[in-house]
Amino acid sequence: MNSIEKVVDQIGNRFATVVVAARRARQINAYYNQLGEGIGHYVPPQVHTLSRKPITIAMEEIAEGRVAVVTREE
DSSP states (O other): OOHHHHHHHHHSSHHHHHHHHHHHHHHHHHHHHHTTSSSOOSOOOSSOOSOOOHHHHHHHHHHTTOSOOOOOOO
8 A cells, every 4th residue: 555545544535635635735835935934823844754845745744644634524
C-alpha cells in the first residue's frame, strides 16, 4: 500500500482526502508567505521533509497522523 492509499484509508474517501489536503496545503502556503512579519497566525508544517511543495507536505502530515480530521454531521 502506498502513502496515498494510506491517506485515503485514514480519511475515509478520496474526495474528502482532496479537500483536507488542499485546505492544509493552503495553510502551509500562508505560513510560508507570512514568515518575517512577526507573530504567526498559521501553524508551521508538522513534519520534517525535503519537499518544498505544500500539497506534498500536507499529504505527509496526514499520512503520519499529524493532522486531525473532524467531520460534522448536519
